Amino acid sequence: MHAAKHTLSPSLPAEPRLAGDLAIWIFILAELLAFGLFFAAYAFARAHDPALFAAEQEALNRNAGAINTALLLTASYFVVRAVHAAEAGRGRQGARWLLAALGCAGGFVVIKLAEYAAAFDAGISLSSSTFHMFYLSLTFFHFMHVLLGMVILGALWLNARRGRYGPRDMNGIETGAAYWHMVDLVWLVLFPLVYVIR
Amino acid sequence: MSHASHAIADRRSTLLWLALLAATALTWAIGEGHASGPAIAALLLAVAMAKGTVVxxxxxxxxxxxxLWRIALLGWLALVCALIGLAYWKGMP
Incomplete structure (x- = not known):
């Protein structure tokens, strides 16, 4: 039976395995630790001055934050579809899903840059307040990860177009996919924390 | 057989993606409604945890x-949300 050969098919429980290289998962743990510390630092800094944080958070563009959440989630979903396509032996078709994911990531970048531009126009900088120091550094740290994620998605796309991925060649696409999902996962905490919770 | 199982996996992912978008809309609506307080903060963190768990x-x-890998990532999510909740509670008047 097909599903017995590789464990990604959900219908049959097989040997537990990590999807992708062990190295990327170690890297993901390190990244999550860094983001976790950053989130906790924000949350406890906020506890010292909730009124200031609430007032300045109020000025953030929540529409932009929510649309960007949807874009990252959709990119993640497209990456999942690309992985499924490769598993099903339709790796080249998966390339189109990867290109669509890249498009969503690009949309995130454009919206985030517009947010930064609006903030700088309003005279906001790293030193304007504790809130803005956190808002800018935390979102920029994440932004850099989105850019790296786009480089990875681009590499996956090129490889998928060349037919590099298939049921017996899943490691590359699974490794890249795991990184992208981490970028998404971190934002799922960042968005309510920085934009909404007051 | 394999074709059917892949179609099921695709449909499952599509439904989860739509649920994640709906949860995002909920978080956005709470923000736009300017709701605040510990119950709202707890709800927002619960939504974030549910979304993170799906991902x-x-x-x-x-x-x-x-x-162990499952515990590591879900544990990270739970710990981060718990710390945010604790800090929120500490910052209450």
Whole structure:
């Protein structure tokens, strides 16, 4: 039976395995630790001055934050579809899903840059307040990860177009996919924390 | 057989993606409604945890990974949300 050969098919429980290289998962743990510390630092800094944080958070563009959440989630979903396509032996078709994911990531970048531009126009900088120091550094740290994620998605796309991925060649696409999902996962905490919770 | 199982996996991911978008809309609506207070903060953190759990177990495929890896990522999510909740509570008047 097909599903017995590789464990990604959900219908049959097989040997537990990590999807992708062990190295990327170690890297993901390190990244999550860094983001976790950053989130906790924000949350406890906020506890010292909730009124200031609430007032300045109020000025953030929540529409932009929510649309960007949807874009990252959709990119993640497209990456999942690309992985499924490769598993099903339709790796080249998966390339189109990867290109669509890249498009969503690009949309995130454009919206985030517009947010930064609006903030700088309003005279906001790293030193304007504790809130803005956190808002800018935390979102920029994440932004850099989105850019790296786009480089990875681009590499996956090129490889998928060349037919590099298939049921017996899943490691590359699974490794890249795991990184992208981490970028998404971190934002799922960042968005309510920085934009909404007051 | 394999075709059917892939179609099921695709449909499952599509439904989860739509649920994640709906949860995002909920978070956005709470923000736009200017709701605040510990119950709202707890709800927002619960929504974030639910979304993160879907991404970890399904999108990252950790549901099929060795238990320790699943514990590591879900534990990270729970710890981060707990710390945010604790800090929120400490900042209450």
């Amino acid at each position: 970890i177990l399904d999108f990252m495929a950790l549901a099929r990974a060795p238990l």
